[in-house]
Amino acid sequence: MSKLVAYLSQYGVAVLFANVLVEQMGIPVPAIPTLLVAGSLVRAGKLSFLALLGAAVAASLIVDTTWYFLGRRYGHRVLKTLCRVSLSPDSCVRQTEGIFERWGMASVVAARFITGFSTVAPPLAGAMGAKLPVFLFYDTLGTALWAGGALLLGFIFHRAIEDVLAFLESLGTGALYLLGLALVLFVLYKWWQRRRFYKALRMARISVDELARLFEKGEQPVVVDVRHEGERQRNPRRIPGAMTMGVSEIDANLPGIMPETEIILYCT
Amino acid sequence: MLIERGYKKVRPLAGGLDAWIDAGYEVEVFEKAS
Numbered sequence: 038m039s040k041l042v043a044y045l046s047q048y049g050v051a052v053l054f055a056n057v058l059v060e061q062m063g064i065p066v067p068a069i070p071t072l073l074v075a076g077s078l079v080r081a082g083k084l085s086f087l088a089l090l091g092a093a094v095a096a097s098l099i100v101d102t103t104w105y106f107l108g109r110r111y112g113h114r115v116l117k118t119l120c121r122v123s124l125s126p127d128s129c130v131r132q133t134e135g136i137f138e139r140w141g142m143a144s145v146v147a148a149r150f151i152t153g154f155s156t157v158a159p160p161l162a163g164a165m166g167a168k169l170p171v172f173l174f175y176d177t178l179g180t181a182l183w184a185g186g187a188l189l190l191g192f193i194f195h196r197a198i199e200d201v202l203a204f205l206e207s208l209g210t211g212a213l214y215l216l217g218l219a220l221v222l223f224v225l226y227k228w229w230q231r232r233r234f235y236k237a238l239r240m241a242r243i244s245v246d247e248l249a250r251l252f253e254k255g256e257q258p259v260v261v262d263v264r265h266e267g268e269r270q271r272n273p274r275r276i277p278g279a280m281t282m283g284v285s286e287i288d289a290n291l292p293g294i295m296p297e298t299e300i301i302l303y304c305t
Numbered sequence: 306m307l308i309e310r311g312y313k314k315v316r317p318l319a320g321g322l323d324a325w326i327d328a329g330y331e332v333e334v335f336e337k338a339s
Contacts, residue, residue: 244319
């Protein structure tokens with residue numbers, strides 16, 4: 038039995054627990070590769086499927102419940118912080134709110150399968166007032182489906198995974214450097230992607246003082262409140278004169294706005 | 306989406322509604338849907 042397989046056979050459950058824990062905290066260390074390898078070891082009879090599934094669910098529940106309570110207590114401030122530190126700029130508050138409002142608690146299940154959303158969904162559920170038992174049920178279901186599915190894939194494709202493990206073992210410590218390099222490159226790519234996105238936003242954005250000066254000068258830019266309906270219900274204030282326009286309403290509202298008009302968008 | 310439809314001057318408000326309120330600027334309240 039190779040050393041790598043022996044190590045994973047002995048510590049696989051603990052490794053998986055730690056990996057899922059770290060990933061759910063928002064740190065970009067994907068747990069899917071670990072789940073696939075663990076699944077192949079289940080096929081080889083070296084690890085228990087239930088023990089691995091239990092470890093993944095337990096780790097996920099620990100972190101997700103913490104995020105849930107933070108969201109319940111601090112609301113959108115937690116979500117804004119997560120969006121600022123997230124390496125996935127497309128997992129912003131507005132997008133996740135939209136998914137949640139459309140699909141309800143079922144979105145917590147789907148969130149497990151969407152990069153970036155899985156970390157934001159628990160505090161969002163808390164911020165939007167989901168009841169704890171309901172959240173725990175859907176979170177457990179989502180994690181069980183996600184982890185169970187990946188373990189099953191590892192189980193089915195165990196031969197390919199064993200070949201990869203054998204290749205990594207042949208590299209010796211070079212394998213660690215290779216995996217470390219791959220992780221660093223992944224994080225650097227996501228960081229660059231996020232930086233480019235926010236740079237574009239910074240170049241285009243307008244400050245509240247600039248907008249106030251436009252109003253004082255008598256200029257009338259079109260101000261659009263792009264918050265979702267639920268958020269507007271919870272916070273029924275808006276910038277004077279702002280029109281409300283969800284994504285689905287854009288085409289209906291555009292004919293009244295000239296293309297050269299300056300349009301100011303705001304959410305929470 | 307607006308840029309795709311030919312609107313070139315699309316600008317996000319830095320800090321959003323929270324920043325506008327924190328700066329002490331006037332807001333209006335719209336009626337909640339019944």
